[in-house]
Amino acid sequence: DLFSSPAIKAHDFPDNGKPTAGFYGSLSEWFDVDLMVHVASALPEWNFVFIGKKEVDLSRLESLENTYFLGQRQHTDLPSYIRHLQVSLLPFKNNGQIRSCNPLKLMEYLAVGKPIASTNFPAIAPYRSMLHTAETADAFIEAIELSRYSYTIPFYPLALKERVKKETWEEKAAIVSERLKHI
Numbered sequence: 001d002l003f004s005s006p007a008i009k010a011h012d013f014p015d016n017g018k019p020t021a022g023f024y025g026s027l028s029e030w031f032d033v034d035l036m037v038h039v040a041s042a043l044p045e046w047n048f049v050f051i052g053k054k055e056v057d058l059s060r061l062e063s064l065e066n067t068y069f070l071g072q073r074q075h076t077d078l079p080s081y082i083r084h085l086q087v088s089l090l091p092f093k094n095n096g097q098i099r100s101c102n103p104l105k106l107m108e109y110l111a112v113g114k115p116i117a118s119t120n121f122p123a124i125a126p127y128r129s130m131l132h133t134a135e136t137a138d139a140f141i142e143a144i145e146l147s148r149y150s151y152t153i154p155f156y157p158l159a160l161k162e163r164v165k166k167e168t169w170e171e172k173a174a175i176v177s178e179r180l181k182h183i
Contacts, residue, residue, distance in 0.1 A: 088105075
């Protein structure tokens, strides 16, 4: 509900008329800095917003004029950013941790109903047809450009939201409770 409800734009969200792509979460060893340097350099007409704790060297990415690092935010404040992106990003490295993860932000991005550009990793498999995935930096650039226009398709935002409508903590708790009854 938090991510599927309207939210007023955050005061520090870039407001310069350019389309904006963004990511929130830990900027750690699984975040593909090299990919994002290549992408942000190739798309100077875009803003790139990053929200989260910096845990790796981001100096090359921070040096680009079209990147904004807003620091950590409360989870309840994230819709004020994510709802105003043209494209949400999942720029993960291909490593053991990412191959084993199931990021909550994927569900939250889908609940917003805006396009998603993502690297390829196992957790996106059930949602692959709804995302723009990429294996290379140039393909990721193309995924962002394609994503920008996806939300103009009338059914697209609703389809994303509907896909995760039942992916709630209450639904997960009910499934676990039901399974525990049979132990």
